[in-house]
Every structure is written in structure tokens, then in C-alpha cells.
Amino acid sequence: MREHDEGRGLTRRRMLGIGGALGLMAATGLSASAALARRPSITGAELRSAVPLPPPFQVPLPIPAVLKPVGTSGGTDRYEITQREASAEILPGVKTPLWTYEGTFPGPTIESRRGRPITVSHRNTLPVPTVVHLHGGRTPAASDGYPTDLVLPEGWHDATMQMGHGSEHGMQGGMQDPRAVVTKVTRDYTFPLDQRPTLLWYHDHRMDYTAPAIWRGLAGLHIIRDDAEDDLGLPSGPRELPLMIADRAFAADGSLAYPSLDPTLRERPGVREPYLAGVLGDVILVNGAPWPVHEVDAARYRLRILNASNARHYELEAVTDDGRRLDLVQIGADQGLLAAPVTHRLLPMAPAERYDVVVDFSGVPVGSLVKVVNQLGSGRTRDVMAFRVARKATDGSRVPRALSTDLPSWRREDAVRVREFSFRAGRMHGGYGWLIGGLPFDPTRADVTVGLGDVEVWRLVADVHHPVHLHLVGFRVLSRGGGPPLPHDAGLKDTISLRPGESAEIITRFDGYRGRYLFHCHNAEHEDMGMMANLEII
Known part of the structure; x- marks a missing residue:
């Protein structure tokens, strides 16, 4: 995806409205953002609460409840989750309306075993369509939560499924996605969980509206375990x-x-x-x-x-x-x-x-x-x-010097190709948005096509802070700014934090499943304003 200099048409008024640093980056590209790389790593503006806030360190830490399966037959665990409006006392003495999974924020935690598939049946009783994505999951495309694979609430008319509705901040100006798989009220998501034990999370992924949906409460945890990790002696239980x-x-x-x-x-x-x-x-x-x-x-x-x-x-x-x-x-x-x-x-x-x-x-x-x-x-x-x-207290736990031996050993010379992607501000649909390779998200466009099993190196470059997430696959960080990875880049990741003006290289193997997936910025506002692209595995 080539870089397009999309930002040169920004007016002075609009630059000032967006904010000096961001406007400068949109207008002049990466050279300006590189000069700003030493600025604090904050991207965004802060809302101020209009209610009195409690003093710190007084409210006990809640532990999200673990969801019990409704069935365990045939080697598959089956769960049911209702997406519904609820009210909770987040601030002491104050009731806050939420959109929730099962009435709580965070939603209930799902605990599962490596290689034992699960099916989660989601029922949408919220006033808008939803999509569920298991972030970090090695998931078949039909259950990955593509942003147009909507679960419609009762009474929602197909005519209102258009995306963007032509708004200057909207994505597609009413474009339909002919590949979208839409269901009414309920949808079963199947997760094979044939992957390394880790902490995943599930959240709403509806096109154009991911950020406000997560903000209102649509997020929960999912933990995968296996016997090898259980045997390490790490701290466990409470x-x-x-x-x-x-x-x-x-x-x-x-x-x-x-x-x-x-x-x-x-x-x-x-x-x-x-x-x-x-x-x-x-x-x-x-x-x-x-x-x-x-x-x-x-x-x-x-x-x-x-x-x-x-x-x-x-x-x-x-x-x-x-x-x-x-x-x-x-x-x-x-x-x-x-x-x-x-x-x-x-x-x-x-x-x-x-x-x-x-x-x-x-x-x-x-x-x-x-x-x-x-x-x-x-x-x-x-x-x-x-x-x-x-x-x-007594403590029988330990942190072994060797933790895991099943990390992939991809090498740069294994890559069948190298791709480059820029993540930067720019113009879209007559307004302002966030672009990958100069283009805003379009569900009908094939951005990247890879062969199942291919190893690739991706070079990523940012204007401001962009946490870049790949669906389906984990990756290793090869370099940052031409130098070695940072200490916290160790291991297998699915999200890399690009700092202002920074470039990085990652390597991955596109295995698991064929189908249509995504990569995108996980600043949720950037994602809603265009910073997603399609990844087709064939």
C-alpha cells in the first residue's frame, strides 16, 4: 500500500481545530512527526467528569465472574451471553447506565483449555447492531467478528444497515458490503482455541462504532490454559x-x-x-x-x-x-x-x-x-x-528460567515478501480521518492478499501513536527504527505500539484459516475513522 500525501489540503482553521501537533503531522507528513517523537506518548483529548470523584485506593478490586458453560457435550463447551443494557455503581453512590455482556462491566470471563473448542451464542438485546471479536483468537473468518457481520436487534430494519450515512466523519457514505453475513438477534461464534495459552479479550467490533460501544461497556476477558503452563508452578488461584x-x-x-x-x-x-x-x-x-x-x-x-x-x-x-x-x-x-x-x-x-x-x-x-x-x-x-x-504467607510458587519452548522461529530469510504500510492522518470523504497507505477502510476493497502458510515481513511507519493489531496471527517484532526491538517487545504479539514518527518491522506466518480478516490501529477512534484494512488469506 503506497503512501499518498493526503494531508496537504488541510486548511489553517482545520489544522488549529485538530490541534497543533496533529495538524502539523497531517499537513507535513512523517518529517514533522519524527521531530515530535520525544513528546509525551499521548494521542487524544481528555474528557473531564462532571461528578465528584472518589479518593483513590478505597474501592475494593472486583474480580470478574467466570462464566459457566451451558453444555459440554461432544468435546465442545457451549456458552450463552446476552448483550443488554444494565446499570452499575461504578463510582460509589452513583448509578451508571451501561451496555454489557451478561449485565456486568467487564463482561464475564471465559476460561478455556487449549485445543478444546467452544461456541458462544450471543443474543443482542441492545438498541443497535453489534459484532463480537475475540481479540487475539486464532478464529475461522466466519466467527472472527468482521465489522459488517452484524447481529441485528429485534425490529432493526435492513434499510438502516447502511454504514456511514454520508457523514463527513462517516466511513462509506451508505455503502453496502455484499460479503457481510448478517443475523437477527442471535449468532453463534465458534472458537477452536488451537493456540498457545494466553489472555485474550472479547469486545464489540461494529464498523464505525467500535469506540463508543467499548466505552459503554462491551468488553470482557477470555483466558486459555494448558497442562504445560499449569505445571510451571507460577502463582495461581487467588x-x-x-x-x-x-x-x-x-x-x-x-x-x-x-x-x-x-x-x-x-x-x-x-x-x-x-x-x-x-x-x-x-x-x-x-x-x-x-x-x-x-x-x-x-x-x-x-x-x-x-x-x-x-x-x-x-x-x-x-x-x-x-x-x-x-x-x-x-x-x-x-x-x-x-x-x-x-x-x-x-x-x-x-x-x-x-x-x-x-x-x-x-x-x-x-x-x-x-x-x-x-x-x-x-x-x-x-x-x-x-x-x-x-x-x-508461605509461597510455593516460582518463576522458571525457561518458560516456553513452542515459540515460532521465523527468520527474515524465510519471508516470501516484504510489505510497507504507513499509518497517518489524512483527508477522506471530504473530511478528516486516519488512513493506512493513504486509504480509508473500505470493506469491499481487497487491500492485502496472502497465501495460507506464507511468511512475510511487514514494515510499519506512524505519524503519531498507533497501536497496530493483526487479526488471526501473532507476530514477532524484528526491529524498531532500524535498531533492535525493545525489551517489552519480547515474545509473540498481536499488537505493536508504534510511537510518533517511528518505524518497526514485524514477521509472521499467515496460517490457521483462509478468509477475510483485518489489520488496524487499536486506538478505537482512529479505527472508527478509517484506520483499518482488509487481509485476505487464500
């Missing part, structure tokens, strides 16, 4: 904690504030102009609770961390009362265990990235607090959550 980090903002009536052009999410996609680069909230939620606290033993804990924010980046560190930074021992990435642990003091996380980390609280005095802070935040958004060390 000492294994899933942590879904997401920022939000609250309106005066307690609802979630979001700058949609059309709050019904029916007619006109997009957000108000100050938020074109991404929407940030001023409240940090972990598992749906604001700045929570969790009591821990003085022992090792395994933290399965997901950044489920739309656009906010984090640089996490764990700090004791006396200012000491605890090691964050990374044992896994997006797509499962590393070959060997990597120790960090700071852990950068872009939207949709997952890190599997062990933290040892054994050297922390009982009664003291360990704060997880975001070095990229300021004011209230600097705090994330805290752990209170409650008691001494």
Missing part, C-alpha cells in the same frame, strides 16, 4: 489476578460521557473535532472500579494486565510507600508465554496490549501500600490502583 485497565469520564447524571456526534449510535458515526485523535477519560478503572485497592499476601502474584482503553497509553510501575520500585517480571505477551522472563521497572502499554507479569510482595512490610502508577498520567490519571500487603 494469587493470579486479571486486571482490565480502562479510562472513562462521567457526565453530571452519572452516565458515561463520550463525545459522539450521534449519541444513539445509529445514524452518524464519529466524535466531536477536539477528540478526533482519540478519547481519554479522567477516571482510571481496573476491572470496572475506580482506582481500586486489593489486599495481598506477602508473596508472588501473577498479574494478567490488559489495556482496554480506547486511546490512553500507560507506562506502569509498582512503587512502595518508601519510594522503592518493585520489579515487574514479564513472563508473557499478547500471545502467551515468553521463552524466558524479562524484568522491567517500567512497562509501557498501548491500547489492546496484554502483559503477563509476576510481582513479588514478599519484601514489602505488612500493612504498607504498593501503588501502581502511570508515568504518562498527570493529576488523578497518574494513579491506577494499589495493593495493600495484609499478611505474611
